[in-house]
Amino acid sequence: MLILQTPGDFLAHVGQKLGTSDWFTIEQKHIDDFARNTGDDFWIHTDTERAAREMPGGKTIAHGLFTLALVPLLQRKIFRVEKRGKGLNYGSNKVRYTAPVPVGSRVRLHQTLAAAERSGNGTRITTRCEFEIEGSDKPALVAEFLLLINDE
Helix, strand or coil, X not given: CEEECCHHHHHHXXXXXXXXXXXEECCHHHHHHHHHHHCXXXXXXXXXXXXXXXXXXXXXXXXXXXXXHCHHHHHCCCEEECCCCCEEXXXXXXXXXXXXCECCXXXXXXXXXXXXXXXXXXXXXXXXXXXXXXXXXXXXXXXXXXXXXXXX
């Protein structure tokens, strides 16, 4: 894990790999909860019986937005800033869902620091995020994720 003292310390790491998270298993409960909370209950995500008959591999697949929403959770194992104020998700750029994530898959997040700049009372960072699916040559998701971390 990369441990930084202040948000401004990101400036020295631009272009570097920040790290890789632990594996996270996508369970049907995660998919069902996300569907219930967002209203995206299309059968490819929630109907396990129909997926068994009609989906490649016979499994439901995770929502792409669910996978993207895992960034804050998984990046906690990649970096930490010791002396900091609030953090705000600032947005995402170039989000591409490049492979389906079948239920039961294990994914992990790889992050590289694409950019860092001082912004007001903090530092805005842009990380290149790639979600690896265990056993697959193709990532599930590639995106730039923007985060503004204020100083103390």
